[in-house]
Amino acid sequence: MSRLIVVSNRVAPIQEGEATAGGLAAGVLDALKGHGGVWFGWSGEIADNAEPQPAREVGPITLFTIDLSRTDYDQYYRGFANGVLWPVLHYQIGLEKYDRAEFAGYKRVNDLFARSVAKLMRPDDVVWAHDYHLLFFAESLRNLGVTNRLGLFLHIPFPGPGTLRTIPCHAELVRAMCHYDLLGFQTEQDRAAFLDYAIRWSGGRMIGDGAIAAFDRVVKTGVYPIGVHVDEVRAQAGLAANRRVATRLRATLLDWLILSVDRLDYSKGLRQRFMAYERFLQDYPNWHNNVTFMQIAPPSRGDIDTYQEIRRELEGEAGRINGRFAEVDWVPLRYLNKSFPRNVLMPLYAEAQACLVTPLRDGMNLVAKEYVAAQNPADPGVLILSQFAGAANELETALLVNPYDEEGMAAAMDQAIAMPIEERQERHAAMIKVMKENSLERWRDRFQADLRGEQS
Secondary structure, three states, X not given: OOOEEEEEEEOOOOOOOOXXXXXXXXXXXXHHHOOOEEEEEEEEEEOOOOOEOOOEEEOOEEEEEEEEOHHHHHHHHHHXXXXXXXXXXXOOHHHOOOOHHHHHHHHHHHHHHHHHHHOOOOOOOEEEEEOHHHOOHHHHHHHOOOOOEEEEEOOOOOOOHHXXXXXXXXXXXXXXXXXXXXXXXXXXXHHHHHHHHHHHOOOOEEEEOOEEEEOOEEEEEEEOOOOOXXXXXXXXXXXXXXXXHHHHHHHHOOOEEEEEEOOOOHHHOHHHHHHHHHHHHHHOHHHOOOEEEEEEOOOOOOOOHHHHHHHHHHHHHHHHXXXXXXXXXXXXXXXXXXXOOHHHHXXXXXXXXXXXXOOOOEOOOHHHHHHHHHOOOOOOOEEEEEOOEHHHHOOOOOEEEOOOOHHHHHHHHHHHHHOOHHHHHHHHHHHHHHHHHOOHHHHHHHHHXXXXXXXX
């Protein structure tokens, strides 16, 4: 089999024998660890003279990283990627801050990545790029004469044409994406949004089997919902050595725990969630002194002003809600602005009787799937899930809510806590069935087979 080269914005700081991380890193490691290959990306370091770092071997995987200059980091990462693409692709166009110099910096770093990867490539390698940081990466490689098979998987949503066109360089973005041979999306809605733009605004035409002819190229598109290792998550959740924190937590609680775990980001709907919990406490006072809501929100992109504002706002709201409802022996909301390792989080998922996963928009959201996988099938908790998360397309027996509807979310919390065990078991079993069908392994194998032109 030809060698796989994976390219992403960052290369996870993995060590041989470590448990895999969540999200993108878990998927990349899963794709590489079976047959080996190369993983290339930014080192996470900022240096005056951006230089490639020495290769590092981790089992069958070779890691190649490169530093970025301060200018490249500010323009490519803080600027265009997180000031334009991230908000617009999550439908938050009011937060878009477009700057031509930053767009030029974004393309410059895509060129830098392409030149570095081209030096590593062999004639039969296939390249799998990941996410919104690398929309111009394939075009850069083509300009260098690379003809290898190139694929991109977009982990976050892709918006409809009306939203995408708020980006001044929208036409260049889509043209650049069409230099890939395969474009993968989390949901059919995301793929349809891309195809809608490509046909109506780029003169493309469908040619069957999800493929489109545009810009003198043929690009195949596919839907590949990313999953989790269901059995592995459940095993981590039940491991005695991992349950110490969960056991101590249980001793400090009264009855019911509602849990949320999100990166501190405006797309996650954290402010709306806090407001909905306040509405729950207001409208359902019978649960006072019996329910605790714990929000774990690890810091994210702390050098970007928007994220600093979110942190200040949530800290203020948590204090205000507790000030309104807390008793001497009961703190209704626990807000933890810090990260925890997976061996701590998985038992916490298993301990929670309900989990609030209510992003304003999300490509998939693996927290939702990990929570379901961590539950005891004999006495499972209830997932309350935003209808705007990609996972809602699969986890249809969760309690689906609109994150902009405080009253509806409050009612869902009441329903979750009061739900009889038979209904909880039935809903959980249906979700587990779907998750095992759309596992992380299937996501990996289907995308790679389509990228290589094989039968999946």
